[in-house]
Amino acid sequence: MxxxxxxxxxxxxxxxxxxxxxxxxxxxxxxxxxxxxxxxxxxSTLPRFDVMAMLDRTREGLLMSQLSQQLMVSNGNVTGIIDRLVQDGYVVRVSVKGDKRATLVRLTPKGVEKFAEMAAEHERWIDELMDNVQDSDIEHFVDALNHIRKDHQHD
Amino acid sequence: MxxxxxxxxxxxxxxxxxxxxxxxxxxxxxxxxxxxxxxxxxxSTLPRFDVMAMLDRTREGLLMSQLSQQLMVSNGNVTGIIDRLVQDGYVVRVSVKGDKRATLVRLTPKGVEKFAEMAAEHERWIDELMDNVQDSDIEHFVDALNHIRKDHQHD
DNA sequence: TAAATATATTTCAAGCCTAAAATTTTGAGC
DNA sequence: GCTCAAAATTTTAGGCTTGAAATATATTTA
Structure with a gap:
């Protein structure tokens, strides 16, 4: 040090x-x-996309607390983003039976479809924006980034 | 591609x-x-620190538009941050003679002093957080990052 | 079981951030 | 000088973000 x-x-x-x-x-x-x-x-916005990406990976749904933890943002933050996704019909809140405190959040079929479309385009955008990165560097690069978080992050 | x-x-x-x-x-x-x-x-906050860092590097002051351009944030955003820094006495707005539209923004002596303190601590924090990065990797890393922006960014 | 504690989420106030519209001033072209 | 476009900044509306307080439910413990 x-x-x-x-x-x-x-x-x-x-x-x-x-x-x-x-x-x-x-x-x-x-x-x-x-x-x-x-x-x-x-x-749409990037935070909304990030939330939808998480939900797309877990079709059974996620708790609000799981979402905020995975995305490394505050609890109250996720509430607002989900509110707007619900309004647009991309997401539904489902009550968890056996625990009235918790709420499960899931993509609607409309949400799944929309996300697929956005994700494909998003990948093309990244591909274009990161065009200049040497393919041979990528693994090494990712490694170094992980090292930065490794000793500090506790998850 | x-x-x-x-x-x-x-x-x-x-x-x-x-x-x-x-x-x-x-x-x-x-x-x-x-x-x-x-x-x-x-x-304090990171955006305030970023603004003070820019102003510290140019003691004569900077225009609002120069600040927002350098920091890659919107014009209106900088207005609010400066408002609060002025309230706290770290920054002053100075009118530019010869152009009544423009405003020059400068650190006050109090701002300079405070920033020096914060910057030293900030550097220690980064040093700690980036502890795990191999010294030998840094240059290569910075190079790759610059490449990502190079062909796209027009500044 | 009653009380205390912990968990899941929402609400709140305040600051950050953007795009777009509004304001004021400058600079050209006539 | 007048008109009009450009430039510098602020204002506005709306979304993102946080930490802290509030709410409601669950769990532990005395």
Whole structure:
């Protein structure tokens, strides 16, 4: 921790800060791009897409708390997003029998269909936006990202 | 574009999507962590810190439009953040002579002092959070990130 | 079983963020 | 000077996000 670069004499923290700022800028760029395309093409948003993606992977449905945990966002946040997805008929809330506190959330058939369409397009967008990444780098890259979370994240 | 992996036969787009999702998750993790520390330690936020960082680098001040452009956020967004920084006495709005439309924004001495304190701590936080990144990877990593933006971004 | 504690979710206030419309000022072209 | 488009900024409406408080139900424990 807090090592000094043997060659330059600079602390490594400067390098790490630099990496973080580049990562942040790139993620922001990609997100801005995706947000705009989601809005224009589907009159939707990235958070809604993320929620639908989670629900698509678990057709039996998910609890509100499972959703917020998986997506790393707050509980109250998910409530609002689900409210709007329900209004649009993409999602339903189902009561859990045996526990009146909990609510299960599921995609409707309409939601499943819509998501399939959006997901295919989303994948093409990413493919285009990440065009410049060397194929050979990807695995290594993913590894490094996982390392950042590994020792800190407790899930 | 849209090549197929010669070995697996899978389209590369799946790999790129995977990389993007990992990048997003890691960035979100680091941001959540930094947000909480900013809140607890300084009763402040990441967007405010980002704005102060920009202003610290240009002591003569920056136009509202320069700020929003550099930070890749909307114009109206910056207005609100600056409003609150002004309220707290960290920033002042200065009229530009020769152009009554424009406003220059500058850190106050109090703002400069506060930012120095926050920036030092922020660097330590990043150093800790990015602890697991191999020093030897950083340059390569930054390069790859820049490549993602390069062909698309026009700034 | 009654009381205390824990869990699942929603509500609330406040800040962040965007796109679009509105405001004010500037600069061209006539 | 007048008109009109462009530029800098703010305002507005609506969605996202958080942490904290409130609500309702379940579970533990005395």
């Amino acid at each position: 807090s090592a000094t670069d043997p060659v330059t004499g600079h602390p490594m923290s400067k390098q790490r800060l630099r990496l973080w700022l580049h990562m942040l800028k790139t993620a922001r760029f990609v997100e801005n791009e995706l947000r705009e395309r989601m809005r224009i093409t589907y009159q | 849209s090549a197929t992996d010669p070995v697996t036969g899978h389209p590369m787009s799946k790999q790129r999507l995977r990389l993007w999702l990992h990048m997003l998750k890691t960035a979100r993790f680091v941001e959540n962590e930094l947000r909480e520390r900013m809140r607890i330690t300084y009763q």
